[in-house]
Amino acid sequence: MTDLERQGKLAKQAAFSLASAGTDKKNEALEAIASILMERANEWLSANEEDLKAAEALGMRSSMLDRLSLDKKRIEGIVEGVRQLKSLPDPIGHVDSMDTRPNGLIIGKKRVPLGVIGIIYEARPNVTVDAAALCLKSGNVCILRGGSEAIRSNMCAVRLMREALVSAGLPEDCISLVEDTGRESARELMHLDKYVDVLIPRGGAGLIRTVSREASVPVIRTGEGVCHIYVDDEADLDMAASVLYNAKCSRPSVCNAAECVLIHEKVAEEFLRKAVPLLDRDKVELRCDERALSILGERGRAAEEADWDAEYDDYILAVHIVGSAEEAIDFINAHGSSHSEAIMTRNYFKAQDFLEKVDAAAVYVNASTRFTDGFEFGLGAEIGISTQKLHARGPMGLQELTTIKYIIYGKGQIR
Amino acid sequence: MTDLERQGKLAKQAAFSLASAGTDKKNEALEAIASILMERANEWLSANEEDLKAAEALGMRSSMLDRLSLDKKRIEGIVEGVRQLKSLPDPIGHVDSMDTRPNGLIIGKKRVPLGVIGIIYEARPNVTVDAAALCLKSGNVCILRGGSEAIRSNMCAVRLMREALVSAGLPEDCISLVEDTGRESARELMHLDKYVDVLIPRGGAGLIRTVSREASVPVIRTGEGVCHIYVDDEADLDMAASVLYNAKCSRPSVCNAAECVLIHEKVAEEFLRKAVPLLDRDKVELRCDERALSILGERGRAAEEADWDAEYDDYILAVHIVGSAEEAIDFINAHGSSHSEAIMTRNYFKAQDFLEKVDAAAVYVNASTRFTDGFEFGLGAEIGISTQKLHARGPMGLQELTTIKYIIYGKGQIR
Numbered sequence: 014m015t016d017l018e019r020q021g022k023l024a025k026q027a028a029f030s031l032a033s034a035g036t037d038k039k040n041e042a043l044e045a046i047a048s049i050l051m052e053r054a055n056e057w058l059s060a061n062e063e064d065l066k067a068a069e070a071l072g073m074r075s076s077m078l079d080r081l082s083l084d085k086k087r088i089e090g091i092v093e094g095v096r097q098l099k100s101l102p103d104p105i106g107h108v109d110s111m112d113t114r115p116n117g118l119i120i121g122k123k124r125v126p127l128g129v130i131g132i133i134y135e136a137r138p139n140v141t142v143d144a145a146a147l148c149l150k151s152g153n154v155c156i157l158r159g160g161s162e163a164i165r166s167n168m169c170a171v172r173l174m175r176e177a178l179v180s181a182g183l184p185e186d187c188i189s190l191v192e193d194t195g196r197e198s199a200r201e202l203m204h205l206d207k208y209v210d211v212l213i214p215r216g217g218a219g220l221i222r223t224v225s226r227e228a229s230v231p232v233i234r235t236g237e238g239v240c241h242i243y244v245d246d247e248a249d250l251d252m253a254a255s256v257l258y259n260a261k262c263s264r265p266s267v268c269n270a271a272e273c274v275l276i277h278e279k280v281a282e283e284f285l286r287k288a289v290p291l292l293d294r295d296k297v298e299l300r301c302d303e304r305a306l307s308i309l310g311e312r313g314r315a316a317e318e319a320d321w322d323a324e325y326d327d328y329i330l331a332v333h334i335v336g337s338a339e340e341a342i343d344f345i346n347a348h349g350s351s352h353s354e355a356i357m358t359r360n361y362f363k364a365q366d367f368l369e370k371v372d373a374a375a376v377y378v379n380a381s382t383r384f385t386d387g388f389e390f391g392l393g394a395e396i397g398i399s400t401q402k403l404h405a406r407g408p409m410g411l412q413e414l415t416t417i418k419y420i421i422y423g424k425g426q427i428r
Numbered sequence: 429m430t431d432l433e434r435q436g437k438l439a440k441q442a443a444f445s446l447a448s449a450g451t452d453k454k455n456e457a458l459e460a461i462a463s464i465l466m467e468r469a470n471e472w473l474s475a476n477e478e479d480l481k482a483a484e485a486l487g488m489r490s491s492m493l494d495r496l497s498l499d500k501k502r503i504e505g506i507v508e509g510v511r512q513l514k515s516l517p518d519p520i521g522h523v524d525s526m527d528t529r530p531n532g533l534i535i536g537k538k539r540v541p542l543g544v545i546g547i548i549y550e551a552r553p554n555v556t557v558d559a560a561a562l563c564l565k566s567g568n569v570c571i572l573r574g575g576s577e578a579i580r581s582n583m584c585a586v587r588l589m590r591e592a593l594v595s596a597g598l599p600e601d602c603i604s605l606v607e608d609t610g611r612e613s614a615r616e617l618m619h620l621d622k623y624v625d626v627l628i629p630r631g632g633a634g635l636i637r638t639v640s641r642e643a644s645v646p647v648i649r650t651g652e653g654v655c656h657i658y659v660d661d662e663a664d665l666d667m668a669a670s671v672l673y674n675a676k677c678s679r680p681s682v683c684n685a686a687e688c689v690l691i692h693e694k695v696a697e698e699f700l701r702k703a704v705p706l707l708d709r710d711k712v713e714l715r716c717d718e719r720a721l722s723i724l725g726e727r728g729r730a731a732e733e734a735d736w737d738a739e740y741d742d743y744i745l746a747v748h749i750v751g752s753a754e755e756a757i758d759f760i761n762a763h764g765s766s767h768s769e770a771i772m773t774r775n776y777f778k779a780q781d782f783l784e785k786v787d788a789a790a791v792y793v794n795a796s797t798r799f800t801d802g803f804e805f806g807l808g809a810e811i812g813i814s815t816q817k818l819h820a821r822g823p824m825g826l827q828e829l830t831t832i833k834y835i836i837y838g839k840g841q842i843r
Contacts, residue, residue: 029761033784112806118795120805127817128787210817229641231818252840259842346444368835369448372543380533380838389843390535390834391527402542402625402831403646404819416817419805420783423795425667427674428804 017201020156020189021208024129027186028154032126034183036103039150042187045177046146047095053173054088060169061138068136068162081136081162091139094394095146101393104411105152108420119422124415126152128210131202133158133224135216138166144215145174145188147396151414154187156209158202161194168192203228215397218324233404235397238268239324239350240382243341243367245358246277250284252379253357258291259381260355266326268398269353269385273321273331275341281334282308298329305332321348338363342370349373352400353382374400374407432616435571435604436623439544442601443569447541449598451518454565457602460592461561462510468588469503475584476553483551483577496551496577506554509809510561516808519827520567523835534837539830541567543625546617548573548639550631553581559630560589560603562811566829569602571624573617576609583607618643630812633739648819650812653683654739654765655797658756658782660773661692665699667794668772673706674796675770681741683813684768684800688736688746690756696749697723713744720747736763753778757785764788767815768797789815789822 014022031039050057061083068081104124111121130153132144141157148155159167167190175185191198203212203224212232214224225232242260244253260271276284285308292299299305300320301313313332320331321344335341338356345354355377356367364378375385385408387395392410399405405413429437446454465472476498483496519539526536545568547559556572563570574582582605590600606613618627618639627647629639640647657675659668675686691699700723707714714720715735716728728747735746736759750756753771760769770792771782779793790800800823802810807825814820820828 029785029787032787114804114806118799118804125787226644231646231816233818249840256840256842263843370444372444372447372540373833375834375836377836378838380836380841381843383843384533384836384841385834389529389533391529401646403648406831407834416821418788419790419800419822421790421792421795421799423793425664425671426795426799427671428678428796428798 015201016193017191017198017205018208020191021129021205023186024154024156024189025208027184028126028128030184031149031154031187032105032128032152034152036105038181038183039103039152040099042149042178042181042183043095043099043146045181046142046149046174047092049173049177050088050092050095050142050170054085057088057166057169057173058083058085060165064163064165073162077136081138081166083138083166087139091142094143098146098150098394101150101411103150104415109417116426117424118426121420122417123420125418127414127416129154129156129208130414131156131158131205131209131212131230133199133202133212133214133216133220134160135220136160136162138163138170140215141167141170141190142174144396145171147394147411147414149187151411153414156189156191156202158191158199159194164192164194200227203230206230213397233397233399233409234401235399235409236268237324237350237400238270238352238398239273239322239348240269240271240353241273241275241341241345241349241355242271242382243275243335243338243345243354243356244277244280244284245338245356245360245363246279247360247363248280248284248357249359250280250287253284254288254291256355256357256379256381257288260383261292261297261330262295262328263381263383265328267383268324269382270326271330271382272323272325273333273348275333275335275344276305277338277341278304278334278336281305285309292330295328299332300329301332302334304334324350338367342367346370346372350400352398353377353385355380355382374398430616431608432606432613432620433623435606436544436620438601439569439571439604440623442599443541443543445599446564446569446602447520447543447567449567451520453596453598454518454567455514457564457593457596457598458510458514458561460596461557461589462507464588464592465503465507465510465557465585469500472503472581472584472588473498473500475580479578479580488577492551496553496581498553498581502554506557509558513561513565513809516565516826518565519830524832531841532839533841536835537832538835540833542829542831544569544571544623545829546571546573546620546624546627546645548614548617548627548629548631548635549575550635551575551577553578553585555630556582556585556605557589559811560586562809562826562829564602566826568829571604571606571617573606573614574609579607579609615642618645621645628812648812648814648824649816650814650824651683652739652765652815653685653767654688654737654763655684655686655768656688656690656756656760656764656770657686657797658690658750658753658760658769658771659692659695659699660753660771660775660778661694662775662778663695663699663772664774665695665702668699669703669706671770671772671794671796672703675798676707676712676745677710677743678796678798680743682798683739684797685741686745686797687738687740688748688763690748690750690759691720692753692756693719693749693751696720700724707745710743714747715744716747717749719749739765753782757782761785761787765815767813768792768800770795770797789813
């Protein structure tokens with residue numbers, strides 16, 4: 014038995030205890046985690062400092078260093094997140110429906126945890142606590158596998174959280190970390206079907222693609238976002254410019270940011286006249302098809318074929334001109350990543366048509382794609398945004414970390 | 429582009445049309461399918477006859493030949509199933525919930541089809557029509573990949589169904605068959621991520637394991653059933669014997685049949701005295717642990733380690749004696765396949781404990797595991813019984829062939 018198999022087995026055992034732990038017990042553990050992370054923040058900070066030193070020595074880019082680094086304020090934010098989870102309703106135990114069948118069997122559908130969730134992520138130490146707390150609240154055991162750059166920070170955070178679990182009377186194995194950050198351990202985790210019920214990769218597109226391709230454990234794909242704003246000829250063009258600017262520039266690195274604007278040919282010139290000054294504020298690079306380029310001149314540059322499928326995560330926007338709303342819908346269904354898509358229009362029928370025909374997790378009329386988010390949707394928390402169709406689609410909150418169990422009360426019925 | 433990629437692409441295109449087809453249109457197509465299969469049953473029967481001749485020539489076992497064969501009565505049953513689907517409610521378009529957020533965004537969760545479903549199955553020609561009709565009613569396009577033994581029957585059924593689709597004004601590519609039944613084509617289908625949204629393997633455990641291991645397309649695992657009946661010391665022993673006999677013998681080849689009985693030591697002798705005469709009717713072979721063997725003597729035979737995890741699908745039953753309900757629960761969680769599990773008891777607390785702690789799709793108190801079935805659960809139809817936790821658990825009806833799409837109505841909101 015390998016180390017990871019042993020870890021998986023302990024996790025599975027812990028999952029049986031945690032599944033029957035009540036809400037009070039889980040909230041007590043969350044509070045214990047919040048307290049210990051605040052009280053012993055210095056331990057966590059000094060582990061993080063070591064990670065930072067090692068990363069700097071290896072020449073890590075400053076934007077990456079920033080993601081890796083913790084400070085008092087960030088820890089306060091993380092702890093605040095853990096405490097917020099306490100106040101959210103516990104999804105476990107809810108009976109979605111219960112009915113009596115003609116033969117007298119009483120059949121109910123009860124919400125239960127998924128079991129053991131593997132989280133594979135990169136160098137963000139905040140994910141360690143966020144993910145563990147979300148899993149805990151939803152009755153799931155987690156096996157965390159973070160990047161090597163954050164290993165000291167992660168080991169410290171997990172050690173503290175395990176202490177907190179024990180102090181609250183729950184098995185420490187409800188939260189564990191894969192300490193070996195080599196490639197082989199990740200691969201092994203992806204095939205630990207016997208003990209792991211679901212894998213959720215969190216991070217860049219490369220990581221997510223690798224995990225979905227490689228894993229035999231079921232995977233929930235999250236976070237690939239090639240989102241479009243379609244500006245119809247019947248749009249309120251000022252509103253459309255404001256929404257486009259928000260969707261592109263309010264936080265270009267996230268998956269719900271827009272990567273491409275589609276503009277109806279009748280309004281292309283007028284719309285661009287309104288939108289470009291906004292995009293100028295952030296020096297957004299515009300990659301244009303021929304017609305857009307003829308309008309924008311030197312402000313644009315010619316797009317290549319790959320631009321129509323690109324997730325820039327940056328101040329870059331693809332610009333494509335279309336002849337109709339239908340053409341925009343077809344373009345989106347061919348090039349989008351089924352994440353978030355928006356139409357800007359005053360026309361009722363086109364709005365309804367867009368909602369119906371665009372195949373994506375979230376389809377908007379006259380609003381920014383940036384709203385696709387667990388908090389904005391009122392889920393109270395979020396473990397990621399699913400871009401697949403199975404199990405969960407769009408923002409995943411606590412409810413999406415559950416499954417159901419049929420419970421059946423009989424009186425000796427046979428078939 | 430390979431043949432299968434071309435087929436996948438056509439399927440995906442058809443999926444966009446079918447997703448917006450209304451209930452009336454889909455029901456019209458189901459009626460057209462039912463009619464054509466009845467009217468031209470002779471074509472289907474003669475194709476089936478050719479399959480049967482070829483299979484006999486290859487020396488197929490008679491039980492397999494029986495699965496492969498069609499006759500007028502079986503076709504009537506299949507057609508009746510298609511007509512029943514017409515009368516079921518259409519799950520598509522239902523808005524599960526809709527709310528207005530504090531910023532005025534109106535956010536709804538709307539039921540939509542999964543898209544393109546690949547069905548990989550063995551030599552049962554009835555699955556061809558059942559699966560196609562279930563997919564059609566739920567707005568999903570299907571790509572069918574049946575066994576080589578039934579290829580002529582399947583080609584004929586699919587040709588007739590495609591004619592029916594066209595006559596009802598739907599794209600013929602809503603239903604298609606992979607005509608190449610070689611291994612390579614199955615493998616290619618398992619990796620057709622670009623066009624196929626979900627794979628549902630239907631058939632034996634070997635097939636299902638291969639598909640789950642191999643596929644990069646998300647898979648729903650169905651039908652592995654290692655089910656237990658636990659007879660508590662506080663059980664009504666006559667009721668328990670009747671339930672065990674039903675669970676084992678009413679249809680041993682199916683996944684919800686019991687494979688193992690766990691008996692509390694206090695009642696083992698008395699229970700077996702009641703149960704064995706029933707099991708004798710079907711000459712059920714009893715594979716026993718040491719203590720059961722000492723009670724049963726020559727009526728039993730010693731179990732091997734592998735018996736505790738076996739899915740016999742036959743008139744064989746493993747018999748294990750336990751010291752408590754807790755021990756039974758642990759045994760089930762260690763050896764069961766998370767399909768269907770039952771406790772027989774008069775004790776309220778043990779019943780509730782069993783429902784809570786056993787990790788399975790369906791957990792019963794005082795009833796036969798044989799009820800785990802879409803029709804018995806009132807779903808009206810069934811494409812299979814999921815033994816995984818993601819997306820769907822237990823019997824899968826039309827609802828389980830859908831996903832959701834967030835639809836969002838705004839007034840220019842930005843974040």
